[in-house]
Amino acid sequence: MVLFHSISGALRAEKLLKAEGVPLKMIPVPRHLSSDCGICIRFERADELKVEGILGRSKLEIQGIHQI
């Protein structure tokens, strides 16, 4: 799952990832992690490299990618 600094960033990422066909879900951040904005995107572990690539190319700043 990927965490963001702001909801605007999370929403931009959601659109970028959806456009590339990455299955995902936008959910509130689980309690054991803490995020700046309270929202994160959950995706399949198998898509991790793809997600990193897409977000890297967009120069969107993220707070981090975590395994749950």
Add this chain to the structure above:
Amino acid sequence: MIYLDNAATSWPKPEVVYQAMNNFMRQVGASPGRSGHRLSIEAGRVVYETRESLARLFNIDDPLRIIFTSNATEALNVAINGVLRPGDHAITSSMEHNSVMRPLRALQERGVELTVVSCSKEGFLDPGGIEKAIKPNTRLIVLNHASNVVGTLLPVIEVGAIARRHGVLFCVDAAQSAGAYPLDVSFMKVDLLAFTGHKSLFGPQGTGGLYIRQGVEDVVEPLMHGGTGSRSDSEHQPDFLPDKYESGTPNTVGLAGLGAGVQFVLSQGVDALREKEEKVMYLLIEGLGAIPGVTLYGSGDAREQVAVLSFNIAGIASSEVAMRLEEEYDILCRPGLQCAPIAHKTLGTFPGGTVRVSPGYFTTEDEADIVLRAVCNIASMGKGIGL
């Protein structure tokens, strides 16, 4: 009724704007970016979609570089007050709205130097005049894109190139041009673009924003600090966009309407919208120019301006003309100085001002004919009749 005050606020709006606002109020309603629940996320999406549509319209790569404000005035205040410090020098033109002039004049009293470059009496600006005014301490050039008094366009592309070459920040007031004339921030080399939502973008009042070029945010202080829904563990303002400049719960219902308005502009195309308005403007310019006793101001060429037109009738005050247009013909327009005293000084119409008529998307050619006949009647009857 014929509404010819679209330069103040466009009205009516496309049906989709009413629908989007009604739908938001009834179906979504929540605060965006504050809580993780689905209505909050949906509200966030509505705001994000509006950002993205605007980014497409202005050719901005990253939608998060657009910050929302309550109007162009607030956006201009963020840009002007955020950049300039005592000892800095700023340059502007003699065709500006008070939303540019007053923040600059206020800063002048606090040690900012200001040069106002004169425009011609038709409202045109020579870019060379801007370049000559640049000094070692020049930090910012602020120009309107299209005049709210006569609709003339200032040479923003040329000035953008000059500003970039001299390492000076360039801020454009696009209140009258956004949605009405093509705008491309990278082609125009604009660092800060202020726009308002309620004119040619067809949004409701209380919406507007500022585009801030990558890296420029480092030298633009926010006007307000406060809650953003992000970095809630910190007592300090976030440094990333848009949150750095977006404190407090936004006008989400307004942004829902603005999003629908911008979608409407994108679906019609700026060129097609312009062509439609240009036809009406052509009729008005030709027709008014042919009426004895009527003086037209500005370029006199519908292709060189946006849909804003100023005139006077010899011997009758602009306020009286406007009153008679409303009372006798049900035509609504705006007389006087239109918040731009310096522009009227340039045009030679200060302090009496002008009668300003501004058609919009819904103005028809038949309505333009009615307006021409009304002005013709008032001009031929002359002063004092009907009082």
